[in-house]
Amino acid sequence: MSTINSFHYFIQEGRGDEVLEPTLATLENYTKIHFATEEDLMQRAGFPDLEKHKALHRTLMKKTTDISRESIYLKDPDMALKFLKEWWLGHINVEDRKYSPYVRKLTKT
Ligand SMILES: [Fe+2]
Incomplete structure (x- = not known):
């Protein structure tokens, strides 16, 4: 995602x-916003592991909040x-892929 890429660039x-x-x-x-949108989509698509994904x-x-505070504090x-x-990328690449077949079905109907 572009925020991570530009962050990487600035660090370099x-x-x-x-x-x-x-x-x-x-x-x-x-x-x-991303999580709220995703959860809404998963619900509409009837994704069976919605509650598990919400917990993740x-x-x-x-x-994210904890690491933000800590890294700002420690500079x-x-x-x-x-x-x-x-x-973040791990979640997108592994967990988010699990619901994509359901969402694909939703967009076809
Ligand atoms: Fe997700």
Whole structure:
């Protein structure tokens, strides 16, 4: 996702500290909207593991908030980037793929 890519770019340029706070603020807002949209879609598509997926979202949201605070406090943009790559992209690449066949059916009807 583009926020993570630009964050990566700024860290490589040695300007990670500058963009750490605004990046994480953007990401927290984006995460909330993304999860809400996704949960709505999964419900409409009749995804059977909706509750399990919602629980994953809650955990990921909490981790995002915790890591945001910690990395800002420690002024450690690399910590935030590592988390985003491992957890955020991991969730999208593994968990979100599970509901896509259901949503595909929904958009066909
Ligand atoms: Fe998800």
